[in-house]
Amino acid sequence: MTMAARNMKTGIAERRLIEEAGAPGFAHAGWFDKARLAALDSFEAAGLPHRRLEDWRYTDLRQILEKRLARVEENSGRSDAPAGLLDAVDAYVALIGADGVEGDFSALPEGAEIMRLGDVLDEGWVRDAMDASVFGNTDAPQAAAIIDLNTALLGGGVAIHIAHGVVLEKPIHLAFSGNGTRHLRSVIVLEEGASACIIESHQAGANAFSDLVSDIRLTRNASLTRIRIQNDDRSAIHLASDRIVLGEGAVLDGFLMTLGAAVSRNQSFVRFTGEGARATVNGVYALRGSQHGDHFCLTDHAVPGCESVTLYKGVLDEAATGIFQGRVLVRPDAQKTDGRQANHALLLSREATMNAKPELEIYADDVQCAHGSTVGELDRDAVFYLRSRGLDEASARQLLISAFLDEVFEAVTHEGVRDILRVIASEWFIQERGRHHE
Amino acid sequence: MLEIKNLHVTVDGKEILKGIDLSIGAGEVHAIMGPNGSGKSTLSYVLAGRDGYEVTQGSILFKGEDLTAKNVEERAAAGIFLALQYPIEVPGVTTMTFLKTAVNAIRVARGEGELDAVRFLKLVREKAKPLNVTDEMLKRALNVGFSGGEKKRAEILQMALLDPSLCVLDETDSGLDIDALKVVSDGVNMLRSPERSMIVITHYQRLLDHIVPDRVHVLSGGRIVKSGDKELALELEKSGYADYAADAA
Ligand SMILES: Nc1ncnc2c1ncn2[C@@H]1O[C@H](COP(=O)(O)OP(=O)(O)O)[C@@H](O)[C@H]1O
Ligand SMILES: [Mg+2]
Numbered sequence: 035m036t037m038a039a040r041n042m043k044t045g046i047a048e049r050r051l052i053e054e055a056g057a058p059g060f061a062h063a064g065w066f067d068k069a070r071l072a073a074l075d076s077f078e079a080a081g082l083p084h085r086r087l088e089d090w091r092y093t094d095l096r097q098i099l100e101k102r103l104a105r106v107e108e109n110s111g112r113s114d115a116p117a118g119l120l121d122a123v124d125a126y127v128a129l130i131g132a133d134g135v136e137g138d139f140s141a142l143p144e145g146a147e148i149m150r151l152g153d154v155l156d157e158g159w160v161r162d163a164m165d166a167s168v169f170g171n172t173d174a175p176q177a178a179a180i181i182d183l184n185t186a187l188l189g190g191g192v193a194i195h196i197a198h199g200v201v202l203e204k205p206i207h208l209a210f211s212g213n214g215t216r217h218l219r220s221v222i223v224l225e226e227g228a229s230a231c232i233i234e235s236h237q238a239g240a241n242a243f244s245d246l247v248s249d250i251r252l253t254r255n256a257s258l259t260r261i262r263i264q265n266d267d268r269s270a271i272h273l274a275s276d277r278i279v280l281g282e283g284a285v286l287d288g289f290l291m292t293l294g295a296a297v298s299r300n301q302s303f304v305r306f307t308g309e310g311a312r313a314t315v316n317g318v319y320a321l322r323g324s325q326h327g328d329h330f331c332l333t334d335h336a337v338p339g340c341e342s343v344t345l346y347k348g349v350l351d352e353a354a355t356g357i358f359q360g361r362v363l364v365r366p367d368a369q370k371t372d373g374r375q376a377n378h379a380l381l382l383s384r385e386a387t388m389n390a391k392p393e394l395e396i397y398a399d400d401v402q403c404a405h406g407s408t409v410g411e412l413d414r415d416a417v418f419y420l421r422s423r424g425l426d427e428a429s430a431r432q433l434l435i436s437a438f439l440d441e442v443f444e445a446v447t448h449e450g451v452r453d454i455l456r457v458i459a460s461e462w463f464i465q466e467r468g469r470h471h472e
Numbered sequence: 473m474l475e476i477k478n479l480h481v482t483v484d485g486k487e488i489l490k491g492i493d494l495s496i497g498a499g500e501v502h503a504i505m506g507p508n509g510s511g512k513s514t515l516s517y518v519l520a521g522r523d524g525y526e527v528t529q530g531s532i533l534f535k536g537e538d539l540t541a542k543n544v545e546e547r548a549a550a551g552i553f554l555a556l557q558y559p560i561e562v563p564g565v566t567t568m569t570f571l572k573t574a575v576n577a578i579r580v581a582r583g584e585g586e587l588d589a590v591r592f593l594k595l596v597r598e599k600a601k602p603l604n605v606t607d608e609m610l611k612r613a614l615n616v617g618f619s620g621g622e623k624k625r626a627e628i629l630q631m632a633l634l635d636p637s638l639c640v641l642d643e644t645d646s647g648l649d650i651d652a653l654k655v656v657s658d659g660v661n662m663l664r665s666p667e668r669s670m671i672v673i674t675h676y677q678r679l680l681d682h683i684v685p686d687r688v689h690v691l692s693g694g695r696i697v698k699s700g701d702k703e704l705a706l707e708l709e710k711s712g713y714a715d716y717a718a719d720a721a
Contacts, residue, residue: 413560414523415560416560416561416562418520418522418523418544419556419559419562420562420570420574421543421544421545421548422520422521422522422544422545422547422553422554423548423570423577423578423630424548424574424575424577424578424581424634425545425573425574425577426545426577427543427545429573429577433570434562434564434565436564436565437562437564437565437613440564
C-alpha cells in the first residue's frame with residue numbers, strides 16, 4: 035500500500051506533506067513497514083502540532099506549514115561563512131542528500147562505519163536505536179509526537195556505527211544540503227568505550243523543508259562530541275529532533291548553533307539510563323529579520339548520579355523571535371543528580387521577541403539543580419565606553435555580542451571548530467548590518 | 473585647542489550646565505573643581521559626546537572645528553580622551569583584545585594603518601610598565617574585578633596608547649591610596665607635552681599637588697563661579713566649597 039493511497043482525514047498541510055513524500059524509496063524491512071504505518075496512523079490522528087498544545091505554544095507548526103505550502107518564498111540568502119570555514123576542518127566528510135549518503139570512507143579506521151540508513155535497516159543495532167519505546171514514557175509526548183511525521187514519511191538518512199573501544203581521532207562531518215522537502219533520519223551508535231566527534235552542517239536551499247530526526251545511543255563509557263551548525267536559507271523550515279540515550283558513564287558533549295531558516299525548531303530529548311553519565315546540551319542562536327528559532331530541551335534523569343548542563347545564549351536582532359523551552363526532569367530514583375539549565379538572550383532591537391520557559395521537575399530529594407533565564411539589552415554604558423576609545427558603533431556592539439556568547443563557545447571541545455564558531459559570531463552582526471544598509 | 477562658549481546642557485529635560493565659558497590653549501592643564509553634583513562629570517560627557525547630553529545653547533570648538541557635529545568615535549579619533557570617574561566593566565572582552573581593537577580603530581581613523589601583533593605588543597609593554605600594569609591584568613576581562621587603583625591605571629594606559637590631544641580626567645584620584653595616586657599622577661605627567669592639553673576634574677586639592685595645573689576653575693551649580701591659578705586650589709582646600717554652593721543656589 036502506498037502512502038498516497040491511504041484515505042486521509044487530515045488537513046491540507048498534512049496531506050501535502052504525505053503526497054510530496056510519495057512512496058518512500060528505501061525501506062522494506064518488515065519491522066519498519068509496520069512502524070511506518072503505525073506512525074502514519076498516529077500522525078494522521080494527531081495532525082500537525084498547533085499552538086493550543088503547551089509544548090508548541092510559540093511555534094504553531096500547522097499554521098506555518100499551511101502558509102508555507104501555499105506559496106513559494108524567494109531565496110532570502112544566508113551567510114556563506116560556515117560552509118567555507120568548515121571545509122578547513124580535517125574530517126571524514128559525508129554528504130547527506132535526499133536520496134543518499136556520499137563520501138569516501140575508505141580511510142575510516144576499522145570498526146567505524148558510515149552507511150546509508152536504508153542499507154542497514156534490518157540490523158539489530160539500528161532497530162534498537164530507532165526503537166522509541168525507551169522514550170515510551172517521555173514526559174513531553176506533545177513534542178515527541180512530531181517524530182511520527184518523520185517515521186511515517188522517512189526517505190533516507192545515515193547510519194553511523196563505532197565499535198567497542200574504537201576511538202576516532204578525526205571528526206566525521208555530515209554535510210546536509212539540498213532543496214525541497216526531506217524527511218531524514220540519522221542513527222548514531224557508539225558501542226562501549228567508543229569515542230567520536232560528529233560535526234553537522236546544514237545548508238538547505240530556498241524553501242527547503244528539512245524534517246530531521248537523530249537517534250543516538252551512547253553505550254557504557256562511550257563519548258560523543260556533537261557540533262551542529264544550522265545555516266539553512268532564510269526561507270527554509272528546519273525541524274530537528276534528537277533522541278539521545280546515555281548508558282552508564284557515557285559522555286555527550288553537544289552544541290548547536292542556529293543561524294539560518296525562516297522557522298526552526300530543535301528538540302532535544304536526552305535520557306540517562308545508566309549511572310555516572312554526563313550530558314552537555316548547549317546552544318547559540320543568532321537570528322534577525324523575521325526569523326523564528328525555537329529550542330526545546332528535555333533532559334530526563336531516570337537513574338541516579340548523572341550530570342546535565344544546558345546552556346543556551348542567543349542574540350535577536352530586528353523582528354526575530356527566539357524561544358527556549360527547557361525542562362529538567364528528575365525521577366524519584368535519580369538521587370545525586372546534578373542538573374543545570376539556563377537560557378540568556380540579548381535583544382538588539384525593540385521589535386525582537388524572546389519567549390523563555392525553563393522548568394525543573396524534581397521528584398528526588400538529594401539533588402543539585404538550578405535553572406535560570408535572562409533577557410537583556412546591550413549595555414549602553416559599555417557601548418559608549420568602547421566608542422569613546424575609537425570603536426565605531428557597529429564594532430562596539432559586535433565586540434559586546436561576541437563577549438556575551440563566548441561562554442558557550444568556550445565549552446566547545448574541538449579547538450578548530452571552536453575558533454570557526456567564534457569567527458562566525460564575530461562577523462554575524464557587522465556583516466549582516468552591512469548587507470542590510472547597502 | 474578647546475573653546476567653550478556659553479554652553480548650556482540639558483539631561484533628561486533638566487538643565488545641568490548653565491552657561492560655561494572655558495578656553496584652553498595647547499599644552500595647558502586646567503583643573504576643574506567643585507562640589508558634588510555641580511556638573512563636572514556632565515561637562516566631561518558632553519565633551520566625549522555621550523548620548524542624552526543635549527547642548528541647548530552655546531558652542532564647543534576643538535582645534536577650530538565644531539565638536540558637537542561629531543559622534544563619539546569621531547571625537548576619539550580627533551583626539552578627545554575621557555578617563556572615566558567610574559570605568560565600565562566589560563565582561564568577556566580581555567583588556568588586551570580591547571586595547572588592540574581601540575588602538576587600531578583610532579589609527580585607521582587617523583590614516584595611520586593598523587599595527588601588527590608584534591609591534592602592538594611592544595607598544596603596550598612599553599606604556600604599561602611605568603603604570604605597573606602587568607601582563608596578568610591585560611589578560612583579564614576589561615575592568616572586571618579590577619581594584620579601584622587598577623581601573624584608574626588601566627584608564628591612563630589607554631590614554632597613553634591612544635595619544636590624544638585633549639585629555640579629560642574625571643576624578644582620577646577617587647578611590648586611590650597615596651601610592652596609587654603617585655603612580656597615576658606620574659603616568660599623567662609623563663604625557664604632558666606642548667601639544668597635549670588636559671582638563672583635570674577633581675573634588676580634592678591633593679591630586680593637584682602631583683599634577684600641577686596652569687589654571688583652576690570652580691564649577692558650582694552648572695556655572696564657573698571663579699577662576700584663578702594654582703593658588704586657588706589651596707584656598708579652596710582651606711575654605712571648602714560652602715561659599716560657592718551658596719552663590720550658586
Ligand atoms: N542621567 C541624569 N538624569 C538627570 N539628572 C542627572 C543625570 N546625571 C546627572 N544628573 C544630575 O546632574 C547634576 C550634575 O551631576 P554630575 O555632572 O555628575 O556632577 P559632579 O560630577 O560634579 O558630581 C546632578 O544634580 C545630578 O543629579
Ligand atoms: Mg562626577
